[in-house]
Amino acid sequence: MSSLQMPKVDSLILSKKDKIVSDIGRIINPKNVLSHPDELRPFETDGLTAYRQMPMVVVMPETVKEVSSILKYCNDNKVKVVPRGAGTGLSGGSLPLEDCVLMAMGKFNKILEIDYENRCVVTQPCVTNLAITHAVQDKGFYYAPDPSSQIACSIGGNVAENSGGVHSLKYGATTNNLLGIEVVLMDGTITKFGGKAMDSEGYDFLGLMTGSEGLLGVITEVTVKILKSPEIVKAALIGFPTIEDAGNCVAEIIAEGCIPAGMEIMDKALTKATNDYSKAGYPTDAEAMMIVEFDGTEHEVEAYIKKAKQIAEKNNSSSLKVSKSHEERLKFWAGRKAAFPACGVLAPDYMCMDGSIPRGKLAEVLREITRLSKKYDLPVANAFHAGDGNLHPLIMFDANDKNSLKKCEDFGADILKYCVKVGGALTGEHGVGIEKRELMCEAFNDKDIQQQLTIKVALDPNSLLNPGKVYPILRKCAEEGRVHVHGGKTKFPDIPRF
Amino acid sequence: MEEKQNFQTSLDFNQNIFKPSTRKEIVEIVKNCYKKSIPLEISGLQSKNKIGRNFQAEKTLDLSNYKGIIDYKPEELYIKVKAGTPISEIEEALKKNNQQLAFEPNDFGYLFSGESNSGSIGGVVACNFAGSRRFKVGSVRDHLLGFQGVNGKGETIKSGGTVVKNVTGYDLCKILSGSFGTLTVLTEISIKVLPKPETSKTLIIKNPHIKKALDYLGRSLSSSTDPSGGVFYPDYFGKNFILNDLTHDGGLTGIRVEGPMNSVDQRINRLSKELALIDNEFSVLDSVQTEIFWNKTKNLEVFKNLKSNLIRVVVPISETLQVIQKLKKDDLNYFIDWGGSLIWMAFDQLNSKILSEIKEITKNHQGYYTLIKIEDDFKASADIFTIDPIKYKISEKIKKSFDPKRIFNPGKMYTGI
Numbered sequence: 009m010s011s012l013q014m015p016k017v018d019s020l021i022l023s024k025k026d027k028i029v030s031d032i033g034r035i036i037n038p039k040n041v042l043s044h045p046d047e048l049r050p051f052e053t054d055g056l057t058a059y060r061q062m063p064m065v066v067v068m069p070e071t072v073k074e075v076s077s078i079l080k081y082c083n084d085n086k087v088k089v090v091p092r093g094a095g096t097g098l099s100g101g102s103l104p105l106e107d108c109v110l111m112a113m114g115k116f117n118k119i120l121e122i123d124y125e126n127r128c129v130v131t132q133p134c135v136t137n138l139a140i141t142h143a144v145q146d147k148g149f150y151y152a153p154d155p156s157s158q159i160a161c162s163i164g165g166n167v168a169e170n171s172g173g174v175h176s177l178k179y180g181a182t183t184n185n186l187l188g189i190e191v192v193l194m195d196g197t198i199t200k201f202g203g204k205a206m207d208s209e210g211y212d213f214l215g216l217m218t219g220s221e222g223l224l225g226v227i228t229e230v231t232v233k234i235l236k237s238p239e240i241v242k243a244a245l246i247g248f249p250t251i252e253d254a255g256n257c258v259a260e261i262i263a264e265g266c267i268p269a270g271m272e273i274m275d276k277a278l279t280k281a282t283n284d285y286s287k288a289g290y291p292t293d294a295e296a297m298m299i300v301e302f303d304g305t306e307h308e309v310e311a312y313i314k315k316a317k318q319i320a321e322k323n324n325s326s327s328l329k330v331s332k333s334h335e336e337r338l339k340f341w342a343g344r345k346a347a348f349p350a351c352g353v354l355a356p357d358y359m360c361m362d363g364s365i366p367r368g369k370l371a372e373v374l375r376e377i378t379r380l381s382k383k384y385d386l387p388v389a390n391a392f393h394a395g396d397g398n399l400h401p402l403i404m405f406d407a408n409d410k411n412s413l414k415k416c417e418d419f420g421a422d423i424l425k426y427c428v429k430v431g432g433a434l435t436g437e438h439g440v441g442i443e444k445r446e447l448m449c450e451a452f453n454d455k456d457i458q459q460q461l462t463i464k465v466a467l468d469p470n471s472l473l474n475p476g477k478v479y480p481i482l483r484k485c486a487e488e489g490r491v492h493v494h495g496g497k498t499k500f501p502d503i504p505r506f
Numbered sequence: 507m508e509e510k511q512n513f514q515t516s517l518d519f520n521q522n523i524f525k526p527s528t529r530k531e532i533v534e535i536v537k538n539c540y541k542k543s544i545p546l547e548i549s550g551l552q553s554k555n556k557i558g559r560n561f562q563a564e565k566t567l568d569l570s571n572y573k574g575i576i577d578y579k580p581e582e583l584y585i586k587v588k589a590g591t592p593i594s595e596i597e598e599a600l601k602k603n604n605q606q607l608a609f610e611p612n613d614f615g616y617l618f619s620g621e622s623n624s625g626s627i628g629g630v631v632a633c634n635f636a637g638s639r640r641f642k643v644g645s646v647r648d649h650l651l652g653f654q655g656v657n658g659k660g661e662t663i664k665s666g667g668t669v670v671k672n673v674t675g676y677d678l679c680k681i682l683s684g685s686f687g688t689l690t691v692l693t694e695i696s697i698k699v700l701p702k703p704e705t706s707k708t709l710i711i712k713n714p715h716i717k718k719a720l721d722y723l724g725r726s727l728s729s730s731t732d733p734s735g736g737v738f739y740p741d742y743f744g745k746n747f748i749l750n751d752l753t754h755d756g757g758l759t760g761i762r763v764e765g766p767m768n769s770v771d772q773r774i775n776r777l778s779k780e781l782a783l784i785d786n787e788f789s790v791l792d793s794v795q796t797e798i799f800w801n802k803t804k805n806l807e808v809f810k811n812l813k814s815n816l817i818r819v820v821v822p823i824s825e826t827l828q829v830i831q832k833l834k835k836d837d838l839n840y841f842i843d844w845g846g847s848l849i850w851m852a853f854d855q856l857n858s859k860i861l862s863e864i865k866e867i868t869k870n871h872q873g874y875y876t877l878i879k880i881e882d883d884f885k886a887s888a889d890i891f892t893i894d895p896i897k898y899k900i901s902e903k904i905k906k907s908f909d910p911k912r913i914f915n916p917g918k919m920y921t922g923i
Contacts, residue, residue, distance in 0.1 A: 125724060126822045127727065170677070177670075184648050204872055207634075209897075211689075211904060212680045212683055216681045218677060218680070238732075262583060305732070305769050305776075306769075308765050397671065431668060432667070435673050437671055456663050462907040
C-alpha cells in the first residue's frame, strides 16, 4: 500500500478480534463471518487496485435486521465498519481498514418487486445495475444510469457513489433516477427515505444519502425509476482535425437545443488504442473523435441527427458516419466501452481519473493534460463524457515501479486541480473515496468541510462508518497548509477528525 | 473565501426587518443573531410565506434586495443568481436564449393574492415544489447544481458548483431543497437551465371520470411517446379553460408532448391511437394554447383567490384512485397533476378529525401531504407537514448540524426544528 494515511489502528480492537468474530457469529450465521486470511484476501481491494488492505473480519449479513444488529454491536463496541457492494468502485470507497469489520452486502442480491404501474423496481442493493434493465426489458423498459461497469457494479454502490454513465447527460445520474432507499444508520436505526412516490415528506435525506460514499448509512433496499425504452436510437461517429473543433461542436449542439442521449469524445491516442483493440472502424487519423447518440421517436431522432450533422460540418468535421442499424450503433460504442482493456494492452497499469469541467474548457484542459503528460513522462489517453463535461483521462504507468505510481498519482492530482481551477469538480461520478480525499481542500474551504463533517458526526458520532474516506485526515491537510490551524489549536476541537 | 471575523458593523440591529443587499451584511446579521440567540424569519418575495407553521421570530431577514444575475452561460446550461432574484427576472433572461427552468416553478401568487407572484429563486429552492414536468425532468432539487449560503453560526458554506456532474462530498443541494429556510440562508444559487422545446401540443380528452383519466395517464406515461405533462381536471373545473380549440367545457384529461415539430405531431397521433380515442372524444391544443393551459396548471389558477383550505398530496400513481375515493367528501374539489401522482385538494371544511383522516389515508397509501393554505384559526394546531418519529429524530440532528441555536425559521416545519 502506498503512503496514504489512514485512521489510527485501534490495537485494543485488534486484540479482541476473536471475541468480535464470535460475538458477530452469534448475531448472524457464523458461516457468514470470515476471519481467516485466505478468506479475507478477496476483499483487500476494490476497483482502485493500487491500494490494498486486509480487513480484520468480513461479515455477510442476509437480512436488514442482521445489518442493524451488527452495526449496533460495532457502534456499542467502537468497531469501525466499511460497507462494500460489488467492489467495483474506482476511488477506493470500500478499501478495508486493518481494524474494521468489512460489511459485504453480496447476499442482498434479489430483485424484490417490479411495479410497472408506478414504473419502478424495488431491489436489494447488491443486484447489479444491468440486471435491473434485464429484468424489465421484455416489457420495453430500462433503468437509465449506465456506468461503464454496469455488468458488475451493484445498485447499492451506485447509490452510495451517485454513479452516472454515458447517458446521464439526458437522463441524469443515480440521484435523479432514485425514488427510495431503506438504510441502516450506524446506531442500528432502520429507516426508509422516499418510496414509490415522486417526492417525500420533510428534509431530502434520500438526496443526502445518495453519493455519501457509505459514510452515513448502509443501504439495504433501493427503489429506482424505470423508463420506457425509446422507439429508436441512432448514433453518429464524427472525426475532427482538432480538439477545439470537437469542443466547439459539443457546445453548439447543446446551444442549439438538442440534448443528445450521450455525447462522447476520445482523443487520438485513445481512438487508436480502442480501434486497434476492438476494430470499431474509428477514424484513426482524426485528432478527436465524437460519438453522439440521440434517442426518441423516429422523426425526433432524424431531426436531431440532421442538426448535429450540420453543426459538425460547420466545425470542420473530417469524417461523419451515422449508424444504419442497431448492430452498427453497438459497434460504434464497442470501442469506447473497451477503453479500459485497450489501455491495458498499452501499459502494465493505468489509473482512470474522473474530473468534471465546463464543456467550453475542453480544449484548454486537454492541452494542459498533454503538457502534464510530458512533464511526468507518462502516456495518457482521454475519454470524455463531453455532453456533461465529465473527463476520464487514463494515465498509464507501471505499478511495479513505486516511482511510476507516485508520478501517476501526482499527475492525476494535477489534472483534478486544474479541473477545479477552470470551474469544474474533483469528481464527476467516481466519488472521492481515498483517491481524491487529500484534494478536497482544493474544492472546499475549512468551513465547507466542517459543515459536512458536522453532518457526519450528527449521524455517526464516533465516526465508525467508513472512516478515512472522502474527508482529509486533518494532520495531512494541515501539513499541506490547507486547513487553518493556529497555535496547534483547531477551531472545532470537539469534532472527531477520524 | 473565508469571512473576516471582525468587520465593521454597518447595520442597525435595533430594526426588526433587515433588508441586506450584500452577503457581508447577511453574514453580519446571522452572526449577531447567533450570538444573541435571536430567531430570524427568512423571507423573499412573500409568494409562499404563508406555507408552513406559525412561529415567532423576533427579526425578519428579508432577501428581496439581495438579487441579480451573477453569471449566465447559456452554452454551459446554467445560471448563477443571488437568492432574492425574482423567478420572473430569471425566466426573462432565459427566454432571450430560448431556454427555461424545466421544472416549471409553481406560481402561488394566484392562490394567495389573486395575482401572479412566482417569488424568488431562493423561495423556490427552499420549498422544492415542481410543476407538471416533474415525472419527466425531476423536481427543483434535481436542477440545483450548487449554492452558497450562510449557516446558523454565520459561516459561509457552499456545495456543488456549476457543472452537472459533481459528486464531491455530500450533496447538500438536496438537503437544502425543500428545507423551508430552516437550515441555511441561501445566498447564491446555481441552477441548471435547459433549451425550450421547439414546439409543444396538448392532447385534451373529454372525460369526467377519474378512473378513466388515470388509465389514460398511466398508459401515456408508459408509452414511448414521451409526454411531459399529464393532468386531470374533473367536471367542475372544465369551465376554467376557454381556449379556441377546446371543444367542450367538462372534465378533461390533458397530455402534453414537446419536441421538434414533426415528432410532436407524430407522437400526438400515436397517443390518440394508442389510447383508442374516437374523433369527437379529443381535441389538440397548439403550442400557444398549450402554454396557456399548462401555465394555468402550474399556477393553480383554478384555485385563484381560494377561500377554503388547499392540501397538496403526493402518492404513488397506483394509489391515487383509492386516495380520492376514500377522501371524497361533498366539499372536496381537486385536480391531478404529475401524470397521476400529485393531487391538489381544496376542502371547504377542515378540522383536526378530517386532517388526521387525510394523514392516515395518505400514509397508508405510501404518500404524504402538505397543507398549503389553511384557515387562520385552525393553522396553529394543525400539522402542516407530516413526518414519522424516526425521521423527526434524524431531522433534529441535521437541523442542529446547520443551525445549532435554532435561529432560522424555528418551528416553521415541525415543533422543535
